[in-house]
Amino acid sequence: MVNFGNILQYLAVQSSQNSLSGEEYNITKMAVTTYALPTLPYAYDALEPYISGQIMELHHSKHHQAYVTNLNKALQSHIAAVASNDIAAQIALQPIIKFNGGGHINHALFWQNLVPASAAEASPEAAPSLSAEIEKRWGSLDGFKQAFSAALLGIQGSGWGWLVKEEDAGLRIVSTKDQDPVVSGEVPIFGVDMWEHAYYLQYLNGKAAYVENVWNVINWKTAEERFMGTREDAFKALKASI
């Protein structure tokens, strides 16, 4: 099961820092973190011709923004529900926090693990250690790409495919539904968004072509850094956007 990871963790830290007023908790004064849309590290049209500028602009400035806005709204409501001891309202907010918090986390990770095809980072050579581990696990980079692509195309409905590093199992391909975030303790190496809004304006129903083309804009340098680092490192971009 996924948990809410550092968003709720952060919320918990915030509440313990801000709710102490004199000797007793003054929960109504609790401040909640406001999340903000992270800026893209490249221009909207920089991933063309593989992902169109129009898709990137809508995806970032509208879709991701909506997750951020709704996450902030839900967290505010959650504070109010805690303050008024309304447990029913708190529970009702959990799926909304998970969905929008997940949407924020997933997209923040996604933008960072993409890069213009012309950049040196777009080559798997930018990820020597990760590539070696991938070859060990899947036989070859092509074998891995095939397995990852099959996982992406097997998603029924909206969701994401991720390459993750697990403490015991090592590298693994996982797919998640809707905006469920990869925050169960694994390190996300890179993710590919399989919601229709990620490709439809350009590829229409031809999602196999999107899956084939997205390999041209994977940021292997970011992937290598996440592979070498911890989960906390991978969430740097998200924290920077608070």
Place this chain on the structure above:
Amino acid sequence: MSSVLLRSAPALRGALRVSAAVKPAAMASTSFVRGKATLPDLSYDYGALEPHISGKIMELHHKKHHQTYVTGLNGALDTIAEAESKGDFTKAASVAPLLNFHGGGHLNHSLFWENLAPASREGGGEPAGVLKKAIDEDFGSFDAFRNQMNTSLAGIQGSGWAWLVRDKQSGTLQLVTRANQDPVTGSYVPLLGIDAWEHAYYLQYENRKAEYFEAIWNVINWKTVASRFDKA
């Protein structure tokens, strides 16, 4: 399994009439013949729902997306039939998610096309007669029902559908949502379905899905909904 999925709901019979492609001759020639699912024809042109749903959306949605579900359903049924003939029930069971997804996709879209109609013909307006009375009783008013349905649609996290159903147990009308292509089953009889997958609106409405949920009421075929209600 397949015949149950394809035949359980009376409201689906209309869709099945269109899509059943079993030839009597073929029926007679073998002891076991399974009907292949086929893509039903639309009863209106792709452009006929404009300006509310664009012709391009309708064409892709019907010819590509629905066709993929039909192909996937037949593939899943073939795999099950083959596994069954070999007594490989593990294999047969492993196809269940694909059968649900593609079978559901075929049923949902077959129902959807029929509960839409051009605004210049049966589309839009408000229900009448016993259906109107039932909606007023169970939702307060038509406007209240429409608002609730739009709230349900907007609340879907990811891909899915919202349905007006009749619950055979309670005898009342209800709103339900289903994830992805999960079909409406059990005691619920589907009366009206609205597709909330992004492919149903994105080319025209992009991220502004609330506008799509407003516009689609102009092309709801209440005649179809009323006739499903009568049979439910």
